[in-house]
Amino acid sequence: MTPVINRFLGLLALVAILVALVALVAIVRRRVPVWLADAALPLATAVALVATLGSLYYSEVAGYPPCTLCWYQRIAMYPLVVVVGVAALRRDRSVWLPATILSGIGAAVSVWHLFIERNPQLGGACDPSNPCAILWVREFGFLTIPTMALIGFVTIALLTLAAATAARTLTTDDPAGDALEGQDRP
């Protein structure tokens, strides 16, 4: 079962990369497609939810004990489900600030975790109980647990920023609403 879950989460991580790229391009161009403006917060909630459920599956079902760095990433990821989820329900695009802060903290830990993973010898001897560098998952040759967490954090941050960018361009720089591609004019 676990190999199937690994592949499933790996595929979703690849999809998340594509979504993050789309969001990044939209933010840089300051032209957010209507579908993205509308779906960004629910999508960010979905990413946080899948990441949370995935981590719980690994620890509670697959039996992979979370290492210290995994816990720090969980601390950043789990609240995002509620914070962004409530914002998605209320269409509150001001959530970009807490979401970006939480995602930034989580992403920083993920990057450090990845560094330890790639350079395990820098961490000294392996703690026999639970080393941080152990590769429980290695999907498609590069997707490890902290890699997928990093993708999740970055995607959530970019999606909430895209939602906020859509609101800002509409109200300040683009009163005619042209920034929202495909938006029906009132």
Place this chain on the structure above:
Amino acid sequence: MTPPSNPKVPATSRTTRPSARATGAGDARPTRGRIVFGLVAVAVIGFAALIASLSVREAGSVLDVSDVAGSVAIEGDPLIPLLDEGADPALGAAAPVVTGQDFDGSEVVIGGASGRGQVIVFLASWCPVCERELPEIVRFVDGGGVPEGVDLVAVATGLDASRPNWPPQDWFEREGFEGTVLRDDAVGTVAATYGLQGTPYWVVLDANGRVVGRVGGYVEPSDLGGLFELALAAG
């Protein structure tokens, strides 16, 4: 990328209710776009689940720890666990003599006055540092780095079938290690007897079976020669 300065207005509605504008909240009613998005999201997740279930072939029967673990006989006092700092209190102590088996069932002995120096390295197949170390050891051995009068013995310890890179014999074979491997027992008795605190773990014995050096953690390839010379010089 400039942080948004006023993200409190929903982009999909040009006419926002005053109360919603004040709180940054928008109309929570589902729109056609959200319904379409929901359907697309469900389709993507379902497609990913389908691809995952079809593309992954579950592993067949795997060896359990009891299939890999050896049975060991130990004579002598255990070594004091390796300290993180300061002088090693085990230096000069007689290492316990352990008799066990390799993966083929042949007898392997570590410790004791064999008349030859011994470099013993404790490795766990799931340990990322060990995964980094073993290829370096193989290169060192293949390059003729092991001096005459010194034996290298690896101890496969930390046996855990639930962890990655299992079973260890496949790992040793895949990495091309052709030296002697002692199988620790299921609870790591050999490692504990030799004072292991983490893997990889090196113990250097002289020809009289006395400890002349211990190292915990990764040993740089350039330092491997010195470790073996230590066993030779002391012996």
